Amino acid sequence: MTNESQQQMHLINHKDLESFVVQILIGNGTPQESAAIVAKCLVSADLRGVDTHGSNRIPSYMERIRQQALNASATPTLRQVTPVVAQIDGHNGFGFVAAHQGMARAIEMAKDFGMGMVSIKHSNHFGMSAWLVKQALDAGMMSLVFTNSSPALPVWGGKEKMMGVSPIACGAPSGNAARPFILDMAPSIAARGKIYKALRRGEKIPTDWALDKNGDRTDDPAKALEGVMLPMGGPKGSALSIMMDVFSGVFSGAAFAGHVTNPYDPSKPADVGHFLVAIRPDLFMTMDEFKERMDYLYKRVTESEKMSGVDQIYFPGEIEMITEEKRLAEGIPFADAEIASLNKEADLVKVEHLRVQE
Incomplete structure (x- = not known):
């Protein structure tokens, strides 16, 4: 385990995560077949290192279901x-x-x-x-x-x-x-999901990603979400x-x-x-x-010949595939706050908490 912005990181097995997500989805009225598709896609993002579009989206999706803004059984x-x-x-x-x-x-x-x-x-x-x-x-x-x-x-x-x-x-x-x-x-310049991720993890963002509501550059993800992406x-x-x-x-x-x-x-x-x-x-x-x-x-x-300071040149999508291979073997990292948010959803539908690797 490592520390990132004062939050402890934990590793989750991808199969355990997928099963957990399926159960939450079913608990919120999603048919089994649909739940399996959604869970597989979300965990695929987690495995590829695209954490902004992975299982951490579950709380926002479930709130949309609860508020009848999304029809889980459609x-x-x-x-x-x-x-x-x-x-x-x-x-x-x-x-x-x-x-x-x-x-x-x-x-x-x-x-x-x-x-x-x-x-x-x-x-x-x-x-x-x-x-x-x-x-x-x-x-x-x-x-x-x-x-x-x-x-x-x-x-x-x-x-x-x-x-x-x-x-x-x-x-x-x-x-x-x-x-x-x-x-x-x-x-x-950056996906908006990266700003939500920084907000969850208590991190700052680069100042060239977004402007706040006053049109000024900001490293505060909360202020960035009030403003515009660049x-x-x-x-x-x-x-x-x-x-x-x-x-x-x-x-x-x-x-x-x-x-x-x-x-x-x-x-x-x-x-x-x-x-x-x-x-x-x-x-x-x-x-x-x-x-x-x-x-x-x-x-x-x-x-091809590398510019100064570059050790390796990658094909588009290759870094994500390498990350997937690593995470399949070692697990997917989640911060304390992210695990707590997912477990809150589990409590709402009486599902067992997410299993964390020791």
């Missing part, structure tokens, strides 16, 4: 639009469940027609986008994963929260000589966040233009929109040729 419905296009209505259920169904359908269409596209409306936050990329990779597919989100960024030149810190994600399989390509990034690359990050709103919000029929509800606000439905595409990699060459080319790209990237 079953998404699918409408086939063309042979390669479908739309899903999430009916205000878990975004994980609607997106899982959406990517599964996109993969099915891609197998038959080379590509498949699914638009999703009336959904909720679906955590880390990389789990959907991984779902496509497991089926041997390339993918694009877009979503919009609640206001956090100003448009370039503005000062009010307008666009979401909406991630752009995509992926492609590789051969045996390389790790797959997995890109999952926010259009802001886009990466100035107008470029702002434009990318608008792009996510076009494809995920405008296009789907979900909320857009600053009207998506914050996942930490249990007062009303979020109405998040998603946009998913699965693509078969062997459309223009054999799968073996594609994988050989991906392996070559991986080698060229990771073996």
Whole structure:
């Protein structure tokens, strides 16, 4: 165990964590099948080191259920639009469940027609986008994963929260000589979830992440959450966040233009929109040729000449995969306050507390 900002850190076995999350979800009215999907996706984020989008989201999700802002028992419905296009209505259920169904359908269409596209409306936050990329990779597919989100960024030149810190994600399989390509990034300098994580753990944040409500730079996560996130690359990050709103919000029929509800606000439905595409990699060459080319790209990237002070160059998604391997073997670190918050949810539905590794 180590100390981080005065809080003791504890390791949790991923299987114990997943079982614990499933029980809390079921205790709050989530069907077993849906609970298994949500828990797997959240723990996948914890394993990859994306703690901001992992099991620590459970308290906010459960509060949304209790306030009837999220329908835990909702079953998404699918409408086939063309042979390669479908739309899903999430009916205000878990975004994980609607997106899982959406990517599964996109993969099915891609197998038959080379590509498949699914638009999703009336959904909720679906955590880390990389789990959907991984779902496509497991089926041997390339993918694009877009979503919009609640206001956090100003448009370039503005000062009010307008666009979401909406991630752009995509992926492609590789051969045996390389790790797959997995890109999952926010259009802001840092994901907003990192600010919530710093707040939970009593940490300060870098001063280039956000502005407080007065428009001043701050290292206080509480003040940052009252203000706005800063886009990466100035107008470029702002434009990318608008792009996510076009494809995920405008296009789907979900909320857009600053009207998506914050996942930490249990007062009303979020109405998040998603946009998913699965693509078969062997459309223009054999799968073996594609994988050989991906392996070559991986080698060229990771073996390129390093700048001063750099020990290793990583492929997008590689650091997270290395973290996952480590955490599968050793456990997932949680701070005291995070464990206490999760155990409070366990008490509410009379579930055993989270088991901590000695």
